[in-house]
Amino acid sequence: MARLNPENTELARELIGHYPRPKSALIPLLHLAQEQDGYVTDEAMVHIAELVGVTPAEVLGTCTFYEMFKREPVGKYLVNICQGIACTIMGAEELIGHAEDALGIKVGSTTPDGTITLERAECQAACTEAPCLQVNYRYRYRVTDEDFDGLVAQLRSGALDAEIPPHGTLARRPYRQHMPADRRNGPGFIDGAGEPVWIKRHREAAEAQGSTS
């Protein structure tokens, strides 16, 4: 529970290398910290600040703006029930009420066994599938009370472990972008940037044609 481990530090350096300026990697790096520890620890933010070359306060400033970053531990599964307009008129409030009853907790809290944290969420872009929810940002569509109870039982039994990684992991490792060294062009740095070669070639060709006609 602390700084990024060596493997994640390596991945962090790779991510920083995707951008012309290191600070652009801040949000992906905060996600990496959350993937490692389940939430964003102070130590991880200090480490990220060192990697990116900003102050820890700047990392905190960015971290606190975004809803997905948790500053304290949450359950293994974060269940977000959508309260957007389409879900609201299709029964989201009733579903949230059922979830509170079924889990024995209020929205914003975690079950005593540390398995499930329940939250309300704004529109999840699944409006035609209302009411919907996400478990660690994996969708469940047209959720009935019975569906919800079944989902909770499956989460508790581990039946969904293969599909739904613990809170913090978004793209699983095999599906992350890796730019191959022999194929990548390199970040579009500002310093020394000129007209791209293909733009220059076509411009000069057009000018040559213009001068001969």
Add this chain to the structure above:
Amino acid sequence: MTLNEVPLIVTGRLAAHDDAHTIARYEATDGYQGLRAALGHSPAEVTGIVKDASLLGRGGAGFPAGVKWGFCPPNVWPRYLVINGDESEPGTYKDRILMERDPHQVIEGILIAAYAIGCAQAFLYCRGEMALAHERLGAALNEAYAAGYVGKNILGTDYSIDIAFHWGAGAYIVGEETALIESLEGNRGMPRLKPPFFPAAKGLYLQPTVVNNVETMANLPWILRNGAEAFHALGAETSRGTRLFAVSGHVKNPGVHEVEFGVTTFRDLIYGKCGGIRGDRALKAFIPGGASSPWFFEEHLDLPLETKAVGDAGSMLGSGAIVVMDETTDVVKASRSLVRFFAEESCGKCTPCREGTTWMERILNRIIDGEGRPEDMNLLLDVCDNISPTITWPPKQTTICPLGPSAPPSVASVVRRFPEEFERYLGAKFEVTVPINGAAYLPKPAASATVPGGTES
């Protein structure tokens, strides 16, 4: 009511194939042929093709894509391309489908756009909450790099560009293009003042930057393969090609439909494609273009899904989000849901939005909880008027970005159309003294005076 048979420009592949997200399927179904076609043209010619096609941006504002590309000042380098996949407007569900189920089509569109604009790098900014889209886009980019479509010397030419996959962390405001840029720089996602920070002039790292929507990119491969004329032949007026509309709420078959832009009507979608209202109940209202748009009613059903026609009727098509409400809907609670969204998502930079949306939500909560006072209605409208003076459409702005001024339209719609629903909560009549303007904020027409397809004059 028959809909024209039109090619499915952006959803054809994913509708036909469950494995449309793989490069094997993509290449077997015309994949990357639009990029090859583009590389056979000069960048200026590609921009011309997109202009001739009259492709409007699909993010919500509906600005012509080719024209937007031309706003970068000449001879200022580097230029960047940022793709907005931060789809989060309530009711909107279209970009996620394209990113999850046909990611190579988005990537190919980015490659075509960056070639035409002359970009040094492209960034694909996906909403943080979409884990499957992250995996599909990450895997697709890895495939596309390995196959030589992205990176250095693309398809053996001198065109080189990296596409960096980037993802957010939960903030609707980041869908606003200058806030998106702030976020991509690693900052809190607060909008920048325009001027001077028009992205085309002072965008990412204060360099010329084009910000385009995911669906806009997804149209480009088809346009390059089939030509501007074929695209322009579809649709009407300023609205060409096809467009994705998500129809949600109280219809029998909610769904995302790609239909001919400009000619298909709301009735075609709601009563045709979506099978009508659940339980064959009566329609009460529908939201034509996302949480920000003034509501429409039965008399608007025969309007075409055309940017100008919907604008003239007093609302907007916005992000293609149609939310249908039947006669059982509590429109006061529905309106509260929309206001709560803006209150939650205000970034806090501008006072009218930060304070105003919060007050609106509190007043509505009080009314719904049975604690409301008749004078709350004018208080609510007065707050609306402070956020967006004269409560008109399009909304007047008091703020850096349009988020705050997007909150009043739903309230204005309900107050004008369904005052009795507020009266039921208040247990008393009220008289509105704060004026509401705007063509669509209309009271209920007299029973005999329903004019299909038009607004009351």
